Amino acid sequence: MQISWLGDVLRAAGVTVVEESGWLTRTASGTLDPIGVLWHHTAAPSSAANPAPALNVVINGRSDLPGPLCHALVDFNGVFHLVSANYANHAGPARASGPIPAGSGNVQLIGWEIDYAGDGGGGQVQEMTPAQYSASVAATAAVLTHLGKDASYARGHRETSTSGKIDPSFIDLDAMRADVAAAMGGTPPTGPTGTPFQVYETDVNVRPTPATTGAPVGNLGAPGTVYVECQTVGETVTANGYTNNRWAKISSPVAGYISNVFIEGPASLPVASC
Template identity: 75%
Template sequence: MRISWLGDVLRGAGLSVVEEGDWLNRSAGSTFEPIGVLWHHTAAPSSSANPAPALNVCINGRSDLPGPLCHALVDYFGVFHLISANRANHAGNARASGPIPAGSGNTMLVGWEIDYAGDGGGGQVQEMTQAQYDASVTATAAVLNQLGRDASYARGHRETSTTGKIDPSFIDLDSMRADVAAAMGGGNPNPPAGTPLKVTVGNLNVRPTPATTGAPVGTLANGTTVYVQCQAVGEAVTIGGNTSHNWAKITSPVAGYITCHYVTGGPNLSVPSC
């Protein structure tokens, strides 16, 4: 199978795409029957000045592993660089993870190499940029829709690796799958308490637990990204003069109840999601 549709699907999802050379014919073997998407990080420090430092390696491979090493590299700005429409050497042998069975990860999985250092790559510790994360969620949702699979078929390399891989670092993979599900339109309109969701918020007013009334006790900066869990579903919160959203209990960086003010361009979650 050749995923020659990849560029069109990603562009159709609103992503910036660069086709790197003869990506349609670049291949690391013949057997490729993808059922899911696998996230990696390159361990190469990226920056606005050097947004795709691992691009050449992902195309041409290493001395111990021939390229291509992924299907697309996601650069610092969230641009998708298409590297292969065929089998790629990115996953090796896979252990069973969620609905992904044990077997050849290179046969079963489309791979994104997200270009950031992670946990000490290149002597640096670096998290994925928000642009990389958002683009990777959007791309994963689009590809899984194309494959006819749900968000559970999105995995991280550390979940399938048989050799102790840790990538992608600094990402909660259950939250990632919840974001992919939301992007696919499969979010639960009434999620149970404790369901993990990521929301982008600004002017975050923190109130003490357990009170849900009273003056705010702290403020986080505009555009802050936090990870929250649904709490007290059905309890109203006034946001911009309406009560269409719910309270949530924040687990990091501080404890307490929060009100959410959505940032323009943030996730369009249809649920009382914060």
């Protein structure tokens, strides 16, 4: 199957697209029959000055693996560079993950290479930019809708890899699927007890004094409790796992700013000062 529709589907979803020369005919040796979308990172440090450092590699391949190496590369600014509408060498053998059965990931999955260093790529540690994340969510939702699949068919390479791949680094893949589901108009994510998250307040300042890692630091009124999860002091934080389109690791006491708080409980839960 050729996914020549990819550019039109992404543009209709509001994603900025660049059609790289030859993308409609560029192919590796195999047949694409996609049922889902796979997220990767390139391990190449990107920046505003050099937004797509891995573009040449994903188009032309490496000495050990012929190109194309993805269907689209997502640059630092969230622009989707279309690389191939055909079979690409991006996933290799896949183990079963969610609804994706074991088999060839190259056959079953449309692959985004998101151009950032990840966990030490190029000697640097770099997270996905907000622009890359939001564009990848929108693109994934649009493609899965076109394929007639739900958000569970969005996976990360570390979930399907049989060789220990870790990409995409610094992304909670369950949170990603929740965001894709929301973009598709699906059901909201659920909390640990199975209760749907509800939006209770926006623009909430959280100033734990003091805070210990993983401890409750604010309250929206029983039974909901805000938990700050953050990597560094001053970084945008998340409430009980989900806010502002990102999840973060618990690692240090923080003072931060929460936007769009999601938390378990009834929609009528009163908002109290944090």
